Amino acid sequence: MGFFSRLLVPRSVRRAMHPGRAVKRAVTPKAVKKARRALHPVDNAKYSVQRSVATTIRSGRKRKARAWHHGSCPISHRSPEAAARCRNR
Numbered sequence: 818m819g820f821f822s823r824l825l826v827p828r829s830v831r832r833a834m835h836p837g838r839a840v841k842r843a844v845t846p847k848a849v850k851k852a853r854r855a856l857h858p859v860d861n862a863k864y865s866v867q868r869s870v871a872t873t874i875r876s877g878r879k880r881k882a883r884a885w886h887h888g889s890c891p892i893s894h895r896s897p898e899a900a901a902r903c904r905n906r
């Protein structure tokens with residue numbers, strides 16, 4: 818089927834041919850749709866600010882939880898074992 822023949826087929830017929838898409842659309846929750854809309858260029862500025870804030874909070878928590886230090890070693894070790902094995906010791 819070529820490009821033009823696809824254009825000539827009514828939308829309802831096309832949907833009937835590919836029920837998967839229609840089902841997916843019906844199943845998709847509104848929250849997901851809203852989240853997808855946030856990716857639209859119009860909302861980009863607002864969204865990017867929210868995302869950077871969320872990333873900062875998340876990464877800050879992660880770093881706090883997963884770094885082991887010892888003595889004057891500048892390396893943030895990923896585990897207490899790695900800190901014990903460190904050659905800067």
Ligand SMILES: [Zn+2]
Pocket residue numbers: 887890891892894900903904905906
């Ligand atoms: Zn070390």
